[in-house]
Amino acid sequence: MLYFLRSLRRYRDIGKIPEQKEKDGHASARSLFEVILPDGRFFCGEKRMGNRFITVDPDRILGSTDMGPVFSSGLLKTDESRELYVFPGFCDVHVHFREPGFSYKETILSGSLAAAHGGYTDVCTMPNLDPVPDSPEHLKAQQEIIDRDAAVRIHPYGAITVREEGKELSDLEGMSRGVVAFSDDGKGIQSEETMRDAMLRAKALGKIIAAHCEDESLLRGGYIHDGRYAAEHGHRGISSASEFRQIERDLLLAEETECAYHVCHISAKESVEAVRRAKTRGVNVTCETAPHYLVLCEDDLKEDGRFKMNPPLRSAEDREALIEGLTDGTIDMIATDHAPHSEEEKSRGLEKSAFGITGLETAFPVLYSSLVLGGRISLERLITLMTSAPRRRFGITGDPGYTVWDLEKVYRIDPGQFLSKGKSTPFAGMEVRGSCVETVIDGKDIYRR
Numbered sequence: 001m002l003y004f005l006r007s008l009r010r011y012r013d014i015g016k017i018p019e020q021k022e023k024d025g026h027a028s029a030r031s032l033f034e035v036i037l038p039d040g041r042f043f044c045g046e047k048r049m050g051n052r053f054i055t056v057d058p059d060r061i062l063g064s065t066d067m068g069p070v071f072s073s074g075l076l077k078t079d080e081s082r083e084l085y086v087f088p089g090f091c092d093v094h095v096h097f098r099e100p101g102f103s104y105k106e107t108i109l110s111g112s113l114a115a116a117h118g119g120y121t122d123v124c125t126m127p128n129l130d131p132v133p134d135s136p137e138h139l140k141a142q143q144e145i146i147d148r149d150a151a152v153r154i155h156p157y158g159a160i161t162v163r164e165e166g167k168e169l170s171d172l173e174g175m176s177r178g179v180v181a182f183s184d185d186g187k188g189i190q191s192e193e194t195m196r197d198a199m200l201r202a203k204a205l206g207k208i209i210a211a212h213c214e215d216e217s218l219l220r221g222g223y224i225h226d227g228r229y230a231a232e233h234g235h236r237g238i239s240s241a242s243e244f245r246q247i248e249r250d251l252l253l254a255e256e257t258e259c260a261y262h263v264c265h266i267s268a269k270e271s272v273e274a275v276r277r278a279k280t281r282g283v284n285v286t287c288e289t290a291p292h293y294l295v296l297c298e299d300d301l302k303e304d305g306r307f308k309m310n311p312p313l314r315s316a317e318d319r320e321a322l323i324e325g326l327t328d329g330t331i332d333m334i335a336t337d338h339a340p341h342s343e344e345e346k347s348r349g350l351e352k353s354a355f356g357i358t359g360l361e362t363a364f365p366v367l368y369s370s371l372v373l374g375g376r377i378s379l380e381r382l383i384t385l386m387t388s389a390p391r392r393r394f395g396i397t398g399d400p401g402y403t404v405w406d407l408e409k410v411y412r413i414d415p416g417q418f419l420s421k422g423k424s425t426p427f428a429g430m431e432v433r434g435s436c437v438e439t440v441i442d443g444k445d446i447y448r449r
């Protein structure tokens with residue numbers, strides 16, 4: 001703790017904590033400090049606080065003056081005197097932890113350790129598992145592993161349709177209490193009738209439908225964006241229409257059914273525009289995009305599976321439209337779509353590799369370095385997009401804990417340092433600023449550098 005105090009440059013000793021009975025029965029007196037966090041380094045919710053006093057004892061943050069208690073409690077130890085920032089724990093509404101069914105790619109344990117390393121304390125897991133959580137029994141199989149192994153708070157999605165086959169609706173009512181929302185992520189729901197029924201039932205349950213939008217009739221075997229790079233290198237492309245046409249269909253259904261509707265991983269400029277127009281009409285819609293769509297585009301593609309995900313990296317123009325969407329509030333939150341695979345599955349080049357990249361451990365440094373330091377969005381906006389906005393929409397309550405970041409630390413992204421089993425990322429080798437020092441939840445260190 002003293003290292004942490006020193007790193008904050010200024011603190012004053014304000015006395016002793018009254019003698020406390022320790023677990024072993026011995027009494028001990030510990031010093032109590034007030035720490036002055038330098039201007040703007042402490043975030044309460046999404047607000048930046050200036051010159052804030054926080055009261056700490058050698059192991060715990062007790063609260064901050066005139067704010068009331070901000071953190072319930074927690075260990076806070078660091079080992080370097082750097083520019084440290086304290087943020088609420090991040091929240092990701094779109095991750096794939098692969099268990100049960102595909103634990104060679106990721107497990108609840110490895111995924112949640114990766115989340116903690118990335119500064120996350122809440123994550124929502126997508127249901128493309130085996131068994132697919134499409135009934136209370138199947139959901140229970142996943143929940144048991146979560147109860148046993150999770151290091152962060154995990155909120156599972158329930159599948160919209162049985163086995164995510166897009167035909168028969170799952171037992172939405174039976175799963176409702178145990179899931180954060182419903183999604184068939186990985187696949188679009190092709191039938192308009194099925195989506196309408198799903199929305200009506202989700203609406204009755206007060207649950208969100210989170211949609212992976214992909215019209216399969218427009219895919220034509222594509223695997224990267226149908227743009228310049230695909231044309232020049234002889235690849236088959238995925239058109240933007242396969243995404244935005246289904247979003248447009250769903251937005252009309254959401255308007256008709258008044259279901260709370262959320263669009264997963266928006267990647268195309270037309271999708272941003274469709275959501276923008278729907279919001280103006282008052283449709284109950286939110287959407288997310290992911291760091292790779294905001295920072296990279298088809299111009300960055302290499303003949304390597306680590307650049308392959310679905311939806312694909314699109315054009316520079318699409319990327320600009322997404323950043324504009326973040327700025328004007330059309331895009332509500334940033335999710336990673338953390339989708340780990342084995343090394344072999346990602347080693348078969350652009351055409352043959354599996355879709356999906358690992359993302360939890362690079363999201364904040366990549367976004368901070370590119371968008372905040374690049375002058376595109378403020379740090380406050382980024383923190384909102386990664387903390388309070390997703391929690392508010394998805395009804396994720398409770399103390400978010402906090403995460404401490406060293407924003408002076410410059411390094412190159414090295415997948416060898418990931419705690420995720422998935423090492424495939426288009427950001428490998430990228431120089432970034434910002435390293436996670438510590439993540440704390442319920443007073444426990446879940447990650448410490």
Ligand SMILES: [Zn+2]
Nearest residue numbers: 185186212264
């Ligand atoms: Zn998806």
